[in-house]
Amino acid sequence: MQINSNYLNLQDSYLFSTIAKKVNAFQAANPQASIIRLGIGDVTLPLCDAVVQALHDAVSEMGVKETFKGYGPEQGYGFLKDAIQHYYASHGVTLKSDEIFISDGAKSDLGNILDIFGTDNVVLIPDPVYPVYVDTNVMAGRKVVFMNANAENGFLPLPDEKVKADLIYICSPNNPTGAVYNREQLKAWVDYANAQDAVILFDAAYECFVKDPALPRSIFEIEGARTCAIEFCSFSKIAGFTGTRCGYTVIPMELSRQGVALHKLWLRRQTTKFNGVPYIVQRGAAAVFTPEGQKQIQENLGYYMENAKIIADAMREMGIWFTGGEHSPYIWLKCPNNMGSWEFFDLLLEKANVVGTPGAGFGVNGEGFFRLTAFGDRENTKEAVARMKKLLAEL
Numbered sequence: 604m605q606i607n608s609n610y611l612n613l614q615d616s617y618l619f620s621t622i623a624k625k626v627n628a629f630q631a632a633n634p635q636a637s638i639i640r641l642g643i644g645d646v647t648l649p650l651c652d653a654v655v656q657a658l659h660d661a662v663s664e665m666g667v668k669e670t671f672k673g674y675g676p677e678q679g680y681g682f683l684k685d686a687i688q689h690y691y692a693s694h695g696v697t698l699k700s701d702e703i704f705i706s707d708g709a710k711s712d713l714g715n716i717l718d719i720f721g722t723d724n725v726v727l728i729p730d731p732v733y734p735v736y737v738d739t740n741v742m743a744g745r746k747v748v749f750m751n752a753n754a755e756n757g758f759l760p761l762p763d764e765k766v767k768a769d770l771i772y773i774c775s776p777n778n779p780t781g782a783v784y785n786r787e788q789l790k791a792w793v794d795y796a797n798a799q800d801a802v803i804l805f806d807a808a809y810e811c812f813v814k815d816p817a818l819p820r821s822i823f824e825i826e827g828a829r830t831c832a833i834e835f836c837s838f839s840k841i842a843g844f845t846g847t848r849c850g851y852t853v854i855p856m857e858l859s860r861q862g863v864a865l866h867k868l869w870l871r872r873q874t875t876k877f878n879g880v881p882y883i884v885q886r887g888a889a890a891v892f893t894p895e896g897q898k899q900i901q902e903n904l905g906y907y908m909e910n911a912k913i914i915a916d917a918m919r920e921m922g923i924w925f926t927g928g929e930h931s932p933y934i935w936l937k938c939p940n941n942m943g944s945w946e947f948f949d950l951l952l953e954k955a956n957v958v959g960t961p962g963a964g965f966g967v968n969g970e971g972f973f974r975l976t977a978f979g980d981r982e983n984t985k986e987a988v989a990r991m992k993k994l995l996a997e998l
């Protein structure tokens with residue numbers, strides 16, 4: 604009997620547990636301190652009314668013999684795939700409904716997609732980045748090559764012809780840096796991937812925060828992407844589904860490698876290992892794309908983006924270098940006075956009672972940077988910013 608010893612190569616993830624430990628210890632020692640948390644990547648506003656109504660209706664359907672649903676199609680119900688197809692069409696992307704696979708979230712698909720790729724592939728991953736990309740590849744024993752994202756390239760690394768890669772991860776708008784690739788930059792990645800016979804795994808979990816129509820929300824807005832890219836997206840941030848769970852993956856029919864359509868492999872993988880997302884949840888997700896749903900979720904997104912603007916404006920006022928905050932709920936800032944990420948974390952916690960996320964937790968290049976999120980409450984966000992201004996003025 605052998606375990607998958609690749610798991611032993613995983614780095615222990617201390618980031619959020621260390622944060623929790625430090626915050627708890629500080630609160631215990633300072634019970635009167637009112638701590639504001641701007642570190643979380645989870646949403647805080649509830650599901651919108653249109654979604655809640657659709658969920659209720661679907662629950663009622665499940666209690667009636669004529670409308671009860673048992674096992675559903677593993678790839679998702681047609682009504683939701685069609686709604687997503689129309690959503691993409693609204694920003695100029697033509698997809699076939701069957702190119703869309705519904706899942707219980709982008710995280711699962713980002714990990715599971717690796718089932719259809721050989722373990723000898725070289726994987727190119729930006730640093731810093733959402734840790735799931737690295738860990739899922741380490742679990743499978745794949746070789747990971749990092750590309751440097753840093754202040755010099757605006758945390759948007761571009762392809763290096765000298766580096767050979769088979770799988771390339773791109774997350775735009777990015778977690779943790781909030782940086783967004785423009786069309787020319789994504790075109791460079793698409794051309795590189797097509798030339799190298801590589802496949803881009805494009806994480807569009809934060810596409811809903813892109814407000815400038817000149818910026819791409821989907822890799823499929825870029826010419827040539829249909830022969831080299833798979834896109835992952837999620838209802839988590841657009842509609843507050845972090846606890847309700849729904850996402851989707853798009854694999855174009857013409858994307859093939861070694862003469863095999865990747866769509867066919869993923870369909871086989873999903874129909875064998877996955878039994879679909881609950882009908883009730885898919886009905887709730889479909890309501891996101893109705894006119895009322897769109898209006899209501901835009902209000903919620905607007906609330907978060909106003910928080911982001913409050914934080915970003917404060918950074919400008921304080922003369923702090925940052926990325927994000929404009930087309931992203933994340934603000935990624937350079938720690939003042941060249942402080943290290945954890946040093947700034949401790950200072951902010953102890954002197955301003957504000958909690959953020961040290962950039963060093965997202966990769967080597969995150970050292971010296973810090974992530975704040977716009978998912979908090981408006982009053983708390985304003986108060987946190989006021990406390991930071993006061994603290995930095997005293998430094």
Ligand code: PLP
Binds near residue numbers: 708777838
């Ligand atoms: N991709 C990125 C970049 C994320 O930051 C997250 C969650 O924070 C996810 C994917 C996960 O999305 P889901 O909730 O759909 O699994």
